Amino acid sequence: MEEEKIDRRGFIKKCILVSGALTIGSLVPLTKYFFPIQKSSGSNKKKKIANVKELPVNSAKMFSYPVKDPSWGWISECVLIHLPSGEFKAYSANCTHLRCIVEYKQKALNRENVIYCPCHAALFNPSDGSVISGPPPRPLPEVLLEIDGNGDIYAVDFRVPGEEREK
Numbered sequence: 001m002e003e004e005k006i007d008r009r010g011f012i013k014k015c016i017l018v019s020g021a022l023t024i025g026s027l028v029p030l031t032k033y034f035f036p037i038q039k040s041s042g043s044n045k046k047k048k049i050a051n052v053k054e055l056p057v058n059s060a061k062m063f064s065y066p067v068k069d070p071s072w073g074w075i076s077e078c079v080l081i082h083l084p085s086g087e088f089k090a091y092s093a094n095c096t097h098l099r100c101i102v103e104y105k106q107k108a109l110n111r112e113n114v115i116y117c118p119c120h121a122a123l124f125n126p127s128d129g130s131v132i133s134g135p136p137p138r139p140l141p142e143v144l145l146e147i148d149g150n151g152d153i154y155a156v157d158f159r160v161p162g163e164e165r166e167k
């Protein structure tokens with residue numbers, strides 16, 4: 001009789017465990033339905049990279065954020081620029097020619113306020129990442145930014161010019 005009670009208790013415990021597991025298992029698809037994961041990349045994470053007070057106008061700061069470059073795959077070196085216009089822009093800092101690290105310069109090769117690649121003297125436009133001169137075959141991928149009410153600057157995603165990614 002005692003053995004039968006233990007078996008019954010054990011059976012009930014197993015039933016509770018199984019029903020709990022089934023409930024949790026059924027919540028996973030519901031969670032995915034209501035909070036879909038973007039397919040586009042492993043990036044798309046919101047990451048604080050600076051505060052507006054850290055960067056005077058016409059200056060730049062390097063930071064790390066995952067960007068998928070069509071030639072180099074996943075890379076993380078990026079540059080945040082406070083343009084003379086007051087706007088903030090950010091790009092992958094890997095040159096699209098041979099992947100040297102680019103830098104923002106107030107003056108380079110007789111041009112003002114440019115992104116400069118020291119390896120083969122290329123210039124990029126800091127307003128849109130496009131190639132001004134030199135051998136790079138395409139613009140720099142752009143890191144998309146958000147700035148909150150406290151002036152905190154976040155990288156939220158990236159964009160490769162000419163490529164539309166599936167969301």
Ligand code: FES
Binds near residue numbers: 100
């Ligand atoms: S690596 Fe940048 S111009 Fe060649």
